[in-house]
Amino acid sequence: MLTIGQITYANCTPIFHELMKDFPADRYRMVRGVPAVLNGMLRQGEIDLCPSSSIEYGRRSDRYYLLPDLSISAIGPVKSVFLFSRVPIEELAGQTIGLTSESETSVVLLRILLQKYHGVTARFEPTNGLDLDRFAACLLIGDTALKTALAKPDGFCFDLGELWHAATGFPFVFALWIVRREVAERQYGELKLLLADLLAAKQRAEGAYGEIAESSQESTWMDRKELVDYWQTISYDLTPAHQQGVCRFFRDAHDLGILPVAPELRFVT
Ligand SMILES: C=C(O[C@@H]1C=C(C(=O)O)C=C[C@H]1O)C(=O)O
Numbered sequence: 001m002l003t004i005g006q007i008t009y010a011n012c013t014p015i016f017h018e019l020m021k022d023f024p025a026d027r028y029r030m031v032r033g034v035p036a037v038l039n040g041m042l043r044q045g046e047i048d049l050c051p052s053s054s055i056e057y058g059r060r061s062d063r064y065y066l067l068p069d070l071s072i073s074a075i076g077p078v079k080s081v082f083l084f085s086r087v088p089i090e091e092l093a094g095q096t097i098g099l100t101s102e103s104e105t106s107v108v109l110l111r112i113l114l115q116k117y118h119g120v121t122a123r124f125e126p127t128n129g130l131d132l133d134r135f136a137a138c139l140l141i142g143d144t145a146l147k148t149a150l151a152k153p154d155g156f157c158f159d160l161g162e163l164w165h166a167a168t169g170f171p172f173v174f175a176l177w178i179v180r181r182e183v184a185e186r187q188y189g190e191l192k193l194l195l196a197d198l199l200a201a202k203q204r205a206e207g208a209y210g211e212i213a214e215s216s217q218e219s220t221w222m223d224r225k226e227l228v229d230y231w232q233t234i235s236y237d238l239t240p241a242h243q244q245g246v247c248r249f250f251r252d253a254h255d256l257g258i259l260p261v262a263p264e265l266r267f268v269t
Helices: 010-022 035-044 054-059 105-118 142-150 160-168 181-186 188-206 209-215 224-233 240-255
Strands: 002-007 028-033 049-053 064-074 081-085 096-100 123-127 137-141 156-159 172-180
Touching: 002 010, 002 035, 002 188, 010 028, 010 142, 010 188, 010 209, 010 224, 028 035, 035 049, 035 054, 035 172, 049 054, 049 064, 054 064, 054 105, 054 172, 054 240, 064 160, 064 181, 064 188, 064 240, 081 105, 081 142, 081 160, 096 105, 105 137, 105 160, 105 172, 105 240, 137 142, 156 160, 160 172, 160 240, 172 181, 172 240, 181 188, 188 209, 209 224
Parallel strands: 002 028, 002 049, 096 123, 096 137
Antiparallel strands: 049 172, 064 172, 081 137, 081 156
């Protein structure tokens, strides 16, 4: 049985909701966690695959393959990855920025945006949530970012998907579906079945966001219409344009010395 990491954010709800509707517990084993924790479990071999931070693939591409046609991306604003700031971006030079410990991709994206596209060098420290008394700005992702944005905090709220799109013209791929190579070799048949199930789940989910919102746990803290709007904002595809976006992200990370090489994307075929 394949063990799949499930990110505990609203952005993963539609596809997992549809997947589990058809195959309750007995076909796939799900392990829930935030991206940084699931990335670690993938590295350790504690899960077989998961929608995981794209930078995790960038760092260790020799250990992984990717599932085609699937991602968690944005073509412009993403609505759940924000730099909440007391000051405009250019004034963050030399200041300390708090970083969520849940993310691995967005922290690299922030460094690239600041350094390469805005000419800003800042310092970084971990933070648990929004703390603009201690930090000039804080990077938050996922449900914490959605909830914080809904509370409309004072100051600036920079959407990292939007900044990336403005700077490069490409989609930004926050998560890729990453599979450990041993699993792709050992359980190829099971993986191909899962891929077909996931692609069907993605397609069904797209037409059923309203219905999914009604029964979703997120509707306890987010208006259903906003939730549907959020899911329509996220792009779950991995088109050639998305792939160009990932490759550009890896090249930028390489230019800044964050990645030793900018790897190619290799898929389960
Ligand atoms: C779009 C988002 O992307 C997430 C951001 C990730 C990261 O920064 O490592 C990883 C997985 C994605 O679910 C989000 O946080 O809402």
